[in-house]
Amino acid sequence: MSKSRRPLVAGNWKMNGLKKSQAEVNKLIKKLTKQHLKCDLLLCPPATLLTRFKNAAKGSRLRLGGQDCHGQEKGAHTGDISAQMLADAGATFVIVGHSERRADHQETDRIVRAKAGAASAAGLKVIVCVGETAGERRQKKTLRVIGRQLTKSIPDKSSSSSTVIAYEPVWAIGSGKTPTTKQVAEVHAFIRRKLVQRFGDEGEGMRILYGGSVNPVNASELLAIANVDGALVGGASLKASNFWGIAASY
Ligand code: 13P
Secondary structure, three states: OOOOOOOEEEEEOOOOOOHHHHHHHHHHHHHHHHOOOOOEEEEEOOHHHHHHHHHHHOOOOOEEEEOOOOOOOOOOOOOOOOHHHHHHHOOOEEEEOOHHHHHHOOOOHHHHHHHHHHHHHOOOEEEEEEOOOHHHHHOOOHHHHHHHHHHHHOOOOOOOOOEEEEEOOHHHOOOOOOOOHHHHHHHHHHHHHHHHHHHOHHHHHOEEEEEOOOOOOOHHHHHOOOOOOEEEEOHHHOOHHHHHHHHOOO
16 A cells, blocks of 8 residues: 555445444544554444534544435435535545446436546545455456546546545445455555546545455454455444444554
8 A cells, every 4th residue: 555545444334223223433532542543544334313413523634424414405306315414424534436327216327427527526535345246257358347437437627635445345235245356456556547547646646445245354354455455344344343343443
């Protein structure tokens, strides 16, 4: 990992979390006051909890983010949430293009790119997710798929301060399976090359997270791989002790 890239450990709570979940956030905030982490710590709870958690985290180093936003600034889109609304509720980051959104809501690269653009326009940092399915890996299409997602999902104006990439193999999400360190290294090196080709020094400075079944036991091995600048954590981010265990492995 380059010296200029400060690692980021991000938790994606997905469709989990109620008011009472604040107990876990309080534990994280308490730990942050006592121990200095060598990475940034970000939590992306459901949007309904952002303001509550933001108030609890006031003055702490815990960052908050949304899990998705609409590609347009505002308008007649019932049930959707805009980037500006997330920022207003306390988010400084937003995840876009998660494979669950791509699969459940038929989000294309073009839609993801619009979301990333809307997020940047609202002043949010954006985490753009990419990753292959099990079938694509079997058919040896991994790098081709990821190359396409990177080209088409990331807006041209992206920079190292605005944009983070998350590599999440779809088959590793929630499955307890992780790629080998060699597989992770290959994909992250490929992503780095693509980012540098397109964005130059800014591409060198963009953080590339690994996501998919990261836990406190496998974190140190995964986070030590070249070009892995942090983790995007699902299930293991729901409990403060597990999430902290991952972040503290730096
Ligand atoms: P798990 O850590 O539960 O595998 O989920 C990963 C993920 O999808 C994070 O966005």
